[in-house]
Amino acid sequence: MNLFEKIVKREEKISLIGLGYVGMPIAVSFANKxxxxxxxxxxxxxxLYKKGIDPTKEVGNEVIKNTTVDFTSDEIRLREAKFHIVAVPTPVKVDRTPDLTPLESASRTLGRNLTKGSIVVFESTVYPGVTEDICVPILEKESGLKCGVDFKVGYSPERINPGDHEHRLETIIKVVSGMDEETxxxxxxxxxLVVDAGVYKAGSIKVAEAAKVIENAQRDxxxxxMNELSIIFNKMDIDTKAVLEVAGTxxxxxxxxxxxxGGHCIGVDPYYLTYKAEQMGYYSQIILSGxxxxxxxGKYVAESTVKKMIKANKQIKGAKVAIFGVTFKENCPDVRNTKVVDVIKELEEYGVQVKVVDPVADREDLWHEYRINPCSIDEIKEMDAVIFAVPHEEFKTINLEDVKKMYGTLEYINSEVIREIAATSEVDLGIKQNDCVLIDIKGMFNRLEAENKGFIYWRL
Known part of the structure; x- marks a missing residue:
């Protein structure tokens, strides 16, 4: 009877090390089997998990309440399992080189509690070679066991997309690899057991590591x-979204x-690949340029916002700007490596006062990482500009009339009426129009409608 058969018969257990946006859904899924x-x-x-609370919002409180996952922070409990899955983050340092500290720490913790006959599978995104050249030696040192004799290793890159309830562990083809055919x-x-879409067996651990790191590099x-096109087309006064709709036919x-x-994948993974390439004597051209x-x-968005505010005759220093959404992507509480913070910092360099609205963001992480306290929509008044940075579902009920009330402008009069009056009169109406700066980064609103309602509108 091999390890798989023992796991299915509940004679052996699986452990998940790292219960974040990736590890927790994996643990919950396996616990069903x-x-x-x-x-x-x-x-x-x-x-929080023990209380039935899901801080990641990946599976929801009800699922956490009913799951049979045995949640623990006691590392000794890892000795009860024989199949270990390591799913900890792999960020980059300030100098944009790989920060393997969480992975090395997890390997040491697991190594101290590793037993003979175990299989360790790493899911964290790394450059080719990390599993065998860095993690295995740590496991051997801490456990006193020999890899290939006392325990085996594999690599199965995570492909979970945080905040995406369509593409989940069960519905995405799972790449797997092992140090030998048996593993x-x-x-x-x-x-x-849990991946309905099936698995794809990679030829080696290094091949699986490389495949994962290029998936996000390609997307990046x-x-x-597209971002470069947006910069070019904005200079030409051409709407990028309109161009892409035509080209998309x-x-x-x-x-x-x-x-x-931003985030912990697309904004990070390319640096892992280029770091390893530089170690081999090759300096990336396309990847690092992208x-x-x-x-x-982030700086470009902030500068564009300031330019539009100047066009609206706004005093920049001391101006008030509201930013809707601060997470790295929509419908996800994760604020790690969010580029919205770059927009905020750049605006603050101009002396702008920034208020952030985000009902989805993890407030604790937001304060710990960036010292930002989000406010409620009701607090957004007398603004000089409004930026919709992240299109959360919660924001999609906001219409342009709602946005209009967030500014410190004179009473709104339909701009079509104003144009009709202006066309038949030589009198200066003296009505303050087109001073509501709306920065709609992801194109949540209709551009033509916004401009007809008197907004100074800009988007990527």
Missing amino acids: VDVIGFDVNKEKIQ LGIVAQVYE INIAF KWNFLKFFPGLV RKINDDM
């Missing part, structure tokens, strides 16, 4: 191209869109 220990060093997070077979069998480059046109590229464009977009 087998016995699962969910481990995280964050005791506060574990307590690969068991790893594949285990994941097939394509979005960078061709069957082989890739439908990417401009935007702020990264630079995307990294600079």
Whole structure:
């Protein structure tokens, strides 16, 4: 009887190390089939899970209340499991080099509690070689066991898309790899328990690591191209969204869109690949160029906002700007590496007072990471400009008339009426129009409608 069969018969357990946006949904999914220990060093997070609260909003409180995952922050409990899945974040440092600290720490913790006959599968995004060259030596040192003899390793890159309730663990083809054929077979069998879309067996661990890191690098480059087009078309006074809609009618046109590229995947993974490439003596040209464009977009949005405010005769220093949405993507509370913060910082450099509205963002993380306290929509009054940065579902009920009330302007009169009066009269009406600056980064609103209502409207 192999390890897979023992897990199915509940004679052995699976452990999930790292219960964030990736690890927790995996743990919950496996718990529907087998016995699962969910481990995280964050005791506060574990307590929330035990109370039936899902801080990630990935599966919801009701699912957490009913799951059979055995949540714990006691590392000794890891000794009860034989199949371990490590799903901790792999961020970058300030100098944009890989920060493997969380992965190394998780490997040490697991190593101290690793038992003979175990299989360890890493899911964290890394550059090729990290699993075998960095993680395995740590496991061996801490456990006193020998890889390939006392325990085996595999790699199965996470493909969960936080905030996306359509593309989930169960519905995305799962790439799996193992250090040998026996390990690969068991790893594949285990994941097939929960992945309805099936698994794809990679030829080696390094191939699987490389495949994962280029998935997000490719997306990053394509979005960078869209961002560059947006910069060009804005200079030409051409609406980028309109151009992309036309170009998208061709069957082989890739439908990417401009935007702020942050988060813990697309905004980070390319640096892992280029770091390893530089170690091998190759300096990336396309990948890093795309990264630079995307990294600079927050500053570009802020500068464009200031230009529109100047056009509206606004005093920049001391001006008040509201930003709707601060997470790295819509409908997700994760604020890690969000590029909206770049917009905020740049505006503050101009002396602008910024208020943030985000009912979705994790307030604790937002304060801890950026010292930002979000406010309610009711507090958004007398603004000089409003920026819709992240299109949360909660914001889609807001219409242009609602937005109009957020400014400190004179009473609104339909601009079509004003144009009709102006066309038949030589009298200066003296009515303050077109002073409501609306920055709609992702194009939530209709441009023509916004302009007809007197907004100074701008989007990527």
